[in-house]
Amino acid sequence: MRKKTSESYPDQPWTSINPRLIERTMRSSRPLIYNVGDGDIWNTWRGGTCFAIRWRLGTKNRYFCVAARHTIVKMMGGELTPENVDNIRVLRHSNIERHERLVERDWARIVTYHPFSEEAKFQHLFGDPDVSDFIILEAEDDAFDGVSSVFTVRPKLIGMIKSEIYSSIDGPLNSVLISSGFPSVNNTIDYDSEAIVFHRQLVSGRYDKKSDASPIGQIDCTGFPDLPTDFDGLSGSPVFSFHEDQFKLAGIVIRGTSSSKRLYFIKSHAIGFALFTCSLHSEASMRRFHSENRKHRRRVKSKT
Secondary structure (H helix, E strand, O other), rough: OEEEEEEHHOOOOHHHOOOOHHHHHHEEEEEEEEEEOOOOHOOOEEEEEEEEEEEOOOOOOEEEEEEEEHHHHHHHHHOOOOHHHHEEEEOOOOOOOOOOOHHHEEEEEEEEEEEEEEHHHHHHHHHHHHOEEEEEEEEOOOOOOOOOOOOOHHHHHOOOOOOOOOHHHHHHOOOOOEEOOOOOHHOEOOOOOOEEEOOEEEEEEEHHHHHOOOOOEEEEOOOOOOOOOOOOOOOOEEEEEEEEEEEEEEEEEEEEEEOOEEEEEEEEHHHHHHHHHHHHHHHHHHHHHHHHHHHHHHHHHHEE
């Protein structure tokens, strides 16, 4: 498939954005699947979109995957629990144009999730019940080591001009926002090769400034070519705003309709607050967990 860059659409509003940055935006989203049975992944899967984050504190990394909560509930047929979370997988690499069969080593395993401890207070803080429609998953501590396309966030810089997460210090959101995800209509199964076939889609549009005062932003995609015929599956896609030749996380898509050509997203200040809070509260326990998990994997490997 020929990759589309800003040069492909010379009359569109995103043509002023560096094509290299658009390509990096495209590669940052990930397919997320839930293995619903005991058979092979390709035959028992339900899928969606998530956004993988390398949370870098000093020399240590943690890997979070942010997804829309309603997607997880729909995908799993109920709420996430400690008993079913380890059936979730996230694709490690960004090359999803391959049609060969994906095997277990291609997928990062989710080991836990970080629910809101006081969801009602979080909703009240940001003034909208939809602001909590996301969930923070955590993968193994080496899940995306060496994978350059995973979006890196340095928590010590949050709220500063050099932060990877957009904040008011960066000025107003760019008038053009870009997202990428995996609409369900594009994902299928190749039964000949027993492979899940994913197709990542770039979606862009103009930020609707009428949503400035709300924690839920709106993107008007009118005029963007090659939109998916159905926006189902885009929830969980990252949204980026471009500033000073740098792309910053502006939010996470939670819904949209192809008929209105609009996407709705939770803004980054809510996402950043939740990430920082959960990482702070879980740091010690997850350090112990990952240490024990590494020992267990070494013992299993030594027996094979």
